[in-house]
Amino acid sequence: MIKINTHKIRTIFLKFFQEKGHLILPSSSLVPDRKDSSLLFTNAGMNQFKKNFFDIKNSSCSTKVATAQRCIRAGGRFNDLENVGYTGSHHTLFEMLGNFSFGDYFKDKAIQYAWELLTSRKWFDICEDRIFVTVYHSDEESYDIWTNKIGISRNNIFKIQDYDGCRYRSENFWKMGDTGLCGPSTEVFYNFDNKGEFDGSLESFERNRANLLEIWNIVFIQFNLNSFNRLEQLPYFSIDTGMGLERMASVIQNVRSSYQIDIFQKLIGSIRSCFSEVNFTRHTLKVISDHIRSIVLIINENIVPSNVGRGYVLRKIIRRTIRKAYLDGMREPFLYKLVYHVKDLFEGYFQDISIDQKLTEDLIKREEKQFLNILLIGINLLKKFLKQSNYRIIHEKDVFFLYDTHGLPTDISMKICQEYGVTIDKNKLQKT
Numbered sequence: 001m002i003k004i005n006t007h008k009i010r011t012i013f014l015k016f017f018q019e020k021g022h023l024i025l026p027s028s029s030l031v032p033d034r035k036d037s038s039l040l041f042t043n044a045g046m047n048q049f050k051k052n053f054f055d056i057k058n059s060s061c062s063t064k065v066a067t068a069q070r071c072i073r074a075g076g077r078f079n080d081l082e083n084v085g086y087t088g089s090h091h092t093l094f095e096m097l098g099n100f101s102f103g104d105y106f107k108d109k110a111i112q113y114a115w116e117l118l119t120s121r122k123w124f125d126i127c128e129d130r131i132f133v134t135v136y137h138s139d140e141e142s143y144d145i146w147t148n149k150i151g152i153s154r155n156n157i158f159k160i161q162d163y164d165g166c167r168y169r170s171e172n173f174w175k176m177g178d179t180g181l182c183g184p185s186t187e188v189f190y191n192f193d194n195k196g197e198f199d200g201s202l203e204s205f206e207r208n209r210a211n212l213l214e215i216w217n218i219v220f221i222q223f224n225l226n227s228f229n230r231l232e233q234l235p236y237f238s239i240d241t242g243m244g245l246e247r248m249a250s251v252i253q254n255v256r257s258s259y260q261i262d263i264f265q266k267l268i269g270s271i272r273s274c275f276s277e278v279n280f281t282r283h284t285l286k287v288i289s290d291h292i293r294s295i296v297l298i299i300n301e302n303i304v305p306s307n308v309g310r311g312y313v314l315r316k317i318i319r320r321t322i323r324k325a326y327l328d329g330m331r332e333p334f335l336y337k338l339v340y341h342v343k344d345l346f347e348g349y350f351q352d353i354s355i356d357q358k359l360t361e362d363l364i365k366r367e368e369k370q371f372l373n374i375l376l377i378g379i380n381l382l383k384k385f386l387k388q389s390n391y392r393i394i395h396e397k398d399v400f401f402l403y404d405t406h407g408l409p410t411d412i413s414m415k416i417c418q419e420y421g422v423t424i425d426k427n428k429l430q431k432t
Contacts, residue, residue, distance in 0.1 A: 271338065323412065339361045
């Protein structure tokens with residue numbers, strides 16, 4: 001497996017499906033159809049094709065499509081904001097590579113395409129033994145394709161059950177909502193260690209899960225789930241897939257974390273260079289490098305920080321970044337200085353992205369100043385409480401008051417108390 005850069009991986013994916021007769025479409029906006037109130041941001045490759053799945057017969061789109069879709073998962077049903085910095089594979093902004101079939105090919109070809117792209121020397125050339133898959137427990141057809149047509153070892157494929165015996169509630173059964181389009185899925189994993197004893201049982205899968213990275217989810221949309229929790233077969237079967245580009249890059253570049261791939265290393269290097277006087281932790285560098293990408297591209301969609309809707313999500317991302325940096329010693333506006341580096345990262349590869357650097361910098365700097373002022377007011381109040389208690393104790397109700405009324409995050413309160421040798425009962429602060 002040859003190491004290739006992230007942008008080349010995107011190109012290879014799209015070229016593969018173009019050769020398979022797919023129409024290659026550009027990424028849609030990060031803001032989905034404004035008439036669709038169910039989504040704040042585009043969070044999956046299939047968002048722009050909702051109408052195609054519902055009304056295949058009258059769709060004007062090609063029956064086979066592939067895209068590299070930019071997504072935001074920082075609010076609503078799919079929200080990875082609080083995971084960023086704590087794992088190596090969660091991002092608020094990421095690219096979802098996807099191939100879609102609207103009443104054209106189904107399970108057989110979808111699985112064969114996935115295997116060819118991943119393992120063929122012409123394409124990604126991943127070692128076959130490193131690939132593991134899951135299927136829905138009753139989807140014998142997919143299991144048969146993987147084992148008998150593809151020839152994957154039965155030790156490397158696992159049948160995933162329903163949660164708590166509830167029908168169609170499973171990692172391997174996709175549903176658009178409580179009712180509506182749905183179907184089983186097969187998920188593809190990469191084993192970084194190429195170790196572990198697998199025997200096809202769920203026990204062996206869970207035992208070795210820490211070494212497995214999910215890289216591709218292939219959904220077989222073949223049913224409608226009615227209000228009685230019963231499946232009705234659709235007249236047309238469709239395919240919806242999603243492969244995280246950043247995750248795939250970590251596999252191809254042989255690094256455990258997507259923060260170690262080329263595009264993130266370039267951005268993290270810029271952060272270190274710009275603020276060499278601040279000793280940012282690895283955790284904070286992950287947060288800054290992830291969040292600044294989201295911040296810049298959300299603003300590029302003509303969204304400004306506010307207290308409602310998409311603007312609130314933007315404000316939350318900005319403030320979370322400032323908060324993390326503050327804990328490492330950053331005491332002044334700094335995020336706006338990174339806009340140039342994000343602009344450089346995206347504009348060279350995407351013709352549809354043109355970032356107004358000055359406008360973006362001004363918006364971010366204003367928001368930074370406003371939040372830093374909020375922090376200063378809250379911290380001065382906290383120090384007043386500490387002084388009144390002779391630096392012996394701080395009541396949890398006071399810390400919550402500072403958070404709830406003045407917006408002072410509890411992790412900053414806790415750090416300051418720690419500096420003064422004052423402890424707080426953390427268990428009573430979890431809700432803040």
